[in-house]
Amino acid sequence: VTILIAINDWDPQPWRERLRALLPDRAIVTPETIVDRSAVDYALSWRHGPGAFAGLPNLKAIFSLGAGVDHLFHDSELPDVPLVRMVDTDLRDRMSEWVVLHSLLHHRQQRMYDWQQDQQIWDEDVEQPAAAEIRVGVLGLGVLGADAARKLALIGFDVAGWSRTRRDHDGIACFHGEDGLDAMLARTDILVALLPLTPQTRGMLNSSLFAKLARDSRLGGPILLNAGRGGLQVEADILAALEGGVLKAASLDVFEVEPLPEASPLWRHPRVTISPHNAAISTPDTILRAIVDQIAAHERGEPLRHVVDRKRGY
Numbered sequence: 267v268t269i270l271i272a273i274n275d276w277d278p279q280p281w282r283e284r285l286r287a288l289l290p291d292r293a294i295v296t297p298e299t300i301v302d303r304s305a306v307d308y309a310l311s312w313r314h315g316p317g318a319f320a321g322l323p324n325l326k327a328i329f330s331l332g333a334g335v336d337h338l339f340h341d342s343e344l345p346d347v348p349l350v351r352m353v354d355t356d357l358r359d360r361m362s363e364w365v366v367l368h369s370l371l372h373h374r375q376q377r378m379y380d381w382q383q384d385q386q387i388w389d390e391d392v393e394q395p396a397a398a399e400i401r402v403g404v405l406g407l408g409v410l411g412a413d414a415a416r417k418l419a420l421i422g423f424d425v426a427g428w429s430r431t432r433r434d435h436d437g438i439a440c441f442h443g444e445d446g447l448d449a450m451l452a453r454t455d456i457l458v459a460l461l462p463l464t465p466q467t468r469g470m471l472n473s474s475l476f477a478k479l480a481r482d483s484r485l486g487g488p489i490l491l492n493a494g495r496g497g498l499q500v501e502a503d504i505l506a507a508l509e510g511g512v513l514k515a516a517s518l519d520v521f522e523v524e525p526l527p528e529a530s531p532l533w534r535h536p537r538v539t540i541s542p543h544n545a546a547i548s549t550p551d552t553i554l555r556a557i558v559d560q561i562a563a564h565e566r567g568e569p570l571r572h573v574v575d576r577k578r579g580y
């Protein structure tokens with residue numbers, strides 16, 4: 267078994283080293299070191315260069331090293347083999363931590379208390395609604411969205427979720443499809459985006475969607491949390507909505523252009539909280555162990571799990 271690993275925008279060294287340590291008997295090659303293209307059985311990608319996987323006649327599958335697979339579709343020469351996305355409990359739990367952290371950050375008004383501390387202001391009289399009075403709406407009820415929704419509900423938030431097809435989760439008000447979206451937005455104070463980036467979802471976090479959020483939030487206005495993909499959001503619309511009072515605040519982990527350009531007004535906006543696309547990053551060891559297990563199972567004749575539906579785009 268020969269494995270081709272192609273990584274751009276991350277340091278490839280720890281990934282290659284870890285993979286070699288996990289599979290000492292296998293040949294591990296990179297697009298630069300590959301000699302015999304017919305020997306390659308599996309390819310691992312994080313934003314591989316277009317064409318890197320073309321002309322591999324015995325390729326059996328391509329594994330994405332991250333949960334999102336939108337990066338794979340930038341390659342117009344992507345071979346017609348199963349695409350496998352990353353599903354992992356460590357990644358899932360880290361994402362839920364980010365969602366819970368930022369929901370509570372806004373709910374408990376921590377940015378304001380940071381400011382008060384800076385100014386040495388002691389003010390006990392700020393209104394503090396209960397979690398049950400705050401309606402959270404999660405866009406995407408997949409592996410990540412469903413877990414985050416469940417954990418938010420455990421804290422006591424009034425949680426709803428939205429998916430493409432109908433889903434049912436205990437304790438979560440579940441909406442689906444286009445009609446379901448408007449109904450969920452109308453009862454949402456904190457909107458959490460955990461959708462994949464597809465032609466259908468690109469740019470959907472825009473002015474028209476923000477205008478549909480509940481106007482009677484106990485937090486003084488709707489709040490946006492996006493840890494899905496930067497392509498989901500229209501940053502000019504987020505800034506306009508913050509200025510116009512359509513949004514009260516935002517926590518963003520992902521951006522239209524990453525790293526976020528120095529000139530972006532989001533950096534210094536007082537009501538925007540930024541993290542550098544690391545809401546849920548996992549170690550090479552965790553991710554590669556999951557992939558190595560899948561390859562071993564596949565070699566034993568078992569079907570691949572978490573295969574992407576190319577038509578849906580996720």
Ligand SMILES: NC(=O)c1ccc[n+]([C@@H]2O[C@H](COP(=O)([O-])OP(=O)(O)OC[C@H]3O[C@@H](n4cnc5c(N)ncnc54)[C@H](OP(=O)(O)O)[C@@H]3O)[C@@H](O)[C@H]2O)c1
Pocket residue numbers: 332333334335357361405406407408409410411428429430431432433443460461462463464466467493494495519520543544545546547580
């Ligand atoms: N910031 C980070 O560090 C980070 C880390 C990991 C992942 N992510 C992002 O998180 C995304 C979600 O991951 P996941 O593992 O939860 O994916 P998933 O299990 O595939 O779930 C995707 C969810 O989105 C819903 N959906 C997709 N297209 C839709 C549409 N057009 N309308 C309505 N709902 C739609 C799906 O609906 P159905 O249930 O009906 O299929 C599903 O509920 C990834 O694609 C990635 O972009 C970000």
